[in-house]
Amino acid sequence: MQNQRRMEVAVGAFMLLGVLALVFMALKVSGLAWETSNKTFQVEAYFGDIGGLKERSKVTLAGVTVGRVARIELDQQWFEARVLLELDESLQGKLSKDTAAAIQTAGLLGDNYISLTPGIEEATLAAGDTLRDTQSALILEDLINQFITRSTQD
Amino acid sequence: MLDWLARLGRPVIHLLAALGRSVIFLFQSLAGWPRSYKAVQLWMRQVYSVGVLSLIIILVSGLFIGMVLALQGYTILVDFGAEQALGQMVALSLTRELAPVVAALLFAGRAGSALTAEIGLMKATEQLSSMEMIGVDPLKRIVAPRLLAGFFALPLLSIIFTMIGIGGGWLVGVDWLGVDAGAFWSNMQASVDFQADVLNGFIKSLVFAWVVTWIAVFQGYDLVPTSEGISRATTKTVVYSSLAVLGLDFILTALMFSNL
Amino acid sequence: MSEDVAVVDNLHFSRGDKVIFSGVNLRLQPGRITAVLGPSGTGKTTLLRLLGGQLQPDQGSVRVFGQEVSRLDRKKLFALRRRMGMLFQSGALFTDMNVYDNVAFPLREHTHLPESLLRDLVLLKLEAVGLRGARDLMPAQLSGGMTRRVALARAIALDPELLMYDEPFVGQDPISMGVLVQLIKRLNQALGLTSVIVSHDIAETLSIADYAYILSGGQVIAEGTPQQLEASEQAEVHQFVAGLPDGPVPFHYPAKGLEQDLLGGGDA
Numbered sequence: 314m315q316n317q318r319r320m321e322v323a324v325g326a327f328m329l330l331g332v333l334a335l336v337f338m339a340l341k342v343s344g345l346a347w348e349t350s351n352k353t354f355q356v357e358a359y360f361g362d363i364g365g366l367k368e369r370s371k372v373t374l375a376g377v378t379v380g381r382v383a384r385i386e387l388d389q390q391w392f393e394a395r396v397l398l399e400l401d402e403s404l405q406g407k408l409s410k411d412t413a414a415a416i417q418t419a420g421l422l423g424d425n426y427i428s429l430t431p432g433i434e435e436a437t438l439a440a441g442d443t444l445r446d447t448q449s450a451l452i453l454e455d456l457i458n459q460f461i462t463r464s465t466q467d
Numbered sequence: 468m469l470d471w472l473a474r475l476g477r478p479v480i481h482l483l484a485a486l487g488r489s490v491i492f493l494f495q496s497l498a499g500w501p502r503s504y505k506a507v508q509l510w511m512r513q514v515y516s517v518g519v520l521s522l523i524i525i526l527v528s529g530l531f532i533g534m535v536l537a538l539q540g541y542t543i544l545v546d547f548g549a550e551q552a553l554g555q556m557v558a559l560s561l562t563r564e565l566a567p568v569v570a571a572l573l574f575a576g577r578a579g580s581a582l583t584a585e586i587g588l589m590k591a592t593e594q595l596s597s598m599e600m601i602g603v604d605p606l607k608r609i610v611a612p613r614l615l616a617g618f619f620a621l622p623l624l625s626i627i628f629t630m631i632g633i634g635g636g637w638l639v640g641v642d643w644l645g646v647d648a649g650a651f652w653s654n655m656q657a658s659v660d661f662q663a664d665v666l667n668g669f670i671k672s673l674v675f676a677w678v679v680t681w682i683a684v685f686q687g688y689d690l691v692p693t694s695e696g697i698s699r700a701t702t703k704t705v706v707y708s709s710l711a712v713l714g715l716d717f718i719l720t721a722l723m724f725s726n727l
Numbered sequence: 728m729s730e731d732v733a734v735v736d737n738l739h740f741s742r743g744d745k746v747i748f749s750g751v752n753l754r755l756q757p758g759r760i761t762a763v764l765g766p767s768g769t770g771k772t773t774l775l776r777l778l779g780g781q782l783q784p785d786q787g788s789v790r791v792f793g794q795e796v797s798r799l800d801r802k803k804l805f806a807l808r809r810r811m812g813m814l815f816q817s818g819a820l821f822t823d824m825n826v827y828d829n830v831a832f833p834l835r836e837h838t839h840l841p842e843s844l845l846r847d848l849v850l851l852k853l854e855a856v857g858l859r860g861a862r863d864l865m866p867a868q869l870s871g872g873m874t875r876r877v878a879l880a881r882a883i884a885l886d887p888e889l890l891m892y893d894e895p896f897v898g899q900d901p902i903s904m905g906v907l908v909q910l911i912k913r914l915n916q917a918l919g920l921t922s923v924i925v926s927h928d929i930a931e932t933l934s935i936a937d938y939a940y941i942l943s944g945g946q947v948i949a950e951g952t953p954q955q956l957e958a959s960e961q962a963e964v965h966q967f968v969a970g971l972p973d974g975p976v977p978f979h980y981p982a983k984g985l986e987q988d989l990l991g992g993g994d995a
Contacts, residue, residue, distance in 0.1 A: 317508075320515045327519045331623035334630040338665045342558050342633060344656025589822075597819035600779050601833045601881075602808040604801075608836075 352402040354440040355383060358414045363394045364425050364450025366416055371426040372398050379404060382427065398427065398444075410436040415448035425450055489685045496606040496614055509612040517578045517613070517680075518620030522627070524577050525570060529628040532565060533557060533635025541644050553646050554655035557636035561629045562659060562668040563724065568716050570625040571675035575708040578620070579683035582613055583704040586687030587697040595688075610684055617680025618673075625672035667723045674715060679708040732757050732792065732889050732921040733778060739786035740773065747773055749945040750787070755889070760915050760922040762932045764967065765942035771925040772816070774942075775891045778923075779813060780804045791889065809837060812882035813891045818874035820866040826853070826877050827862040833884045852880040855917075856910060872903025876910065883914065889921045890914070896928040904928075908935055929968055933957070941967060 360366075363385065372380040380400035388395045398414070411432030416425055432446070540556045586609065589595050595605045633655075640646045659665065683704045690700035735753040739746075747770035755761050765771055776782045777789050780796040789796045794807060820829050830849045834840060840848070853859040856876040866874060875895060882890060892911065896904050912935045915922050926932040933939060933953040941949045941956070941964060949956060949964045957968055982988065 323519045324511050324514050334626040337630050339661055342655055343659040343661040343665050593815040593817055593819035594821055597815050600808055600813040602805045603836045
């Protein structure tokens with residue numbers, strides 16, 4: 314009986330250690346926070362070229378993450394990329410309607426993300442609105458090409 | 468010519484027969500496993516001998532692998548001035564690959580071979596037969612708790628391995644080599660994704676747990692009940708389960724990470 | 728006369744290419760000790776396994792308590808086995824339990840007796856084999872004879888109607904052999920069991936058996952009461968009962984002539 318009890322305690326401790334390890338992995342290693350359940354609202358934006366933008370890419374405002382890319386699809390009429398952005402609900406009714414969205418690259422070779430720049434209009438963005446002022450991704454190869462063709466023209 | 472064909476065919480037939488037997492064996496053991504307090508106690512005893520007793524080797528190996536990873540990674544990363552990314556490198560290689568695989572290999576060597584030998588010895592000393600004659604099904608009484616304990620213990624061991632490995636990496640990287648602690652953790656958190664990395668690694672170890680335990684218990688149950696048979700079956704357990712783990716690891720990695 | 732406990736009819740069984748039984752007929756009568764004798768390697772243990780349903784006959788029938796063993800599904804088979812007890816050659820005690828728990832095992836698995844009643848039952852069974860004092864020992868601490876007696880206590884724990892002994896006397900010193908012989912005889916009388924003993928220790932087995940079969944070459948070559956067998960004129964029976972080294976059962980394994988083998992040299 315004493316043995317049985319010691320064994321049960323050991324197994325219990327083992328399980329606890331496993332759960333602890335899982336929590337450690339979630340919080341400390343992968344930096345999982347409970348923000349995913351926060352309420353959001355969606356706006357859309359059209360880009361001529363999204364480069365390496367992916368679903369779940371970051372959306373930032375002044376460098377602070379304020380949302381994620383929810384969906385990317387092709388607009389069949391204009392052949393542009395239609396990107397749905399999920400923004401933090403606290404921003405609803407505060408961003409002006411002419412807010413600009415630009416696809417940027419973190420560092421020279423890093424991931425693409427969307428950077429928002431507030432505008433000056435009085436009317437504010439509501440769920441389902443479209444961002445008019447967009448700037449497509451800068452493709453490094455295109456830049457180099459342009460640079461080469463221009464320098465050969467000179 | 469026919470002889471040659473027969474020589475080719477015989478091992479294939481043997482292999483298929485063993486595979487078939489092992490699948491039937493798995494279903495017979497697990498179908499209708501009683502959910503009584505006694506069954507839970509039997510299972511717990513096996514979790515103890517399979518899981519808790521493997522903990523020491525898992526902890527020690529995890530610590531050393533994490534430390535070596537940090538040391539090796541540092542000498543390479545420092546050439547690019549990227550030693551800040553050490554945490555990211557250690558954490559990613561552990562969660563995605565090293566922890567599930569190495570924990571499974573150690574588990575096969577420590578717990579798998581013990582399972583095979585234990586069940587084999589019970590078979591050789593007629594304990595399984597006598598249990599059958601008492602009217603107790605050894606598949607339910609002996610095999611099922613061991614299978615379920617193995618399925619449960621290895622994923623836990625693997626995640627503990629990851630944690631202790633990252634701890635080892637931190638020890639060498641931050642404490643010894645002087646990488647900035649903030650950069651170590653924040654780079655790790657920025658690059659390790661809970662779903663893509665931690666959960667996928669966990670799924671890998673779940674699969675390995677099934678395969679290794681299944682092989683070990685089946686080899687014990689199916690062996691020739693002599694001392695030579697037991698030693699051969701124990702070797703087979705380690706060899707087969709190591710090969711299965713490495714092979715499956717490739718397939719799982721291809722499925723999980725290739726389209727990222 | 729009541730119905731036979733077990734009837735084996737025209738039994739055929741082979742393992743791989745090796746034929747073990749070709750047409751064996753046996754019957755076990757209630758309340759009696761039946762012996763099955765035969766040289767090593769004649770499949771005596773296999774016979775018990777066929778009775779217990781651990782093996783399936785190739786042909787013929789094995790009926791125990793009026794049921795065809797090979798036709799039972801797993802559940803019915805396990806129910807049938809609760810009415811049988813089997814003493815294995817090695818004893819086959821569960822090595823991770825002590826003597827008490829070994830004997831209590833069948834009771835714990837099959838009944839829901841309160842622990843106090845269970846304790847009384849176990850101690851009574853242990854008392855019957857004279858090992859009540861050894862209840863806390865582990866199987867590894869027991870001598871061969873004691874192991875077998877504990878196994879016997881475990882086999883009778885559920886009060887079976889049929890008890891099967893697999894080579895109960897092998898490798899025992901004279902004293903524990905005598906103890907076992909007496910024990911088997913006494914248990915059979917006290918519990919009203921039907922017993923079958925499979926053995927090649929002729930003298931001891933015949934001393935307590937009511938009826939005996941002699942197996943050789945996959946067939947029953949002789950049967951009768953011990954007195955009938957001892958008086959038998961049949962050459963094989965005489966060789967076996969008297970324990971002569973050579974006779975119809977040859978001393979030599981089949982081989983070509985010795986001279987030919989020695990002088991033939993290298994082509995082997």
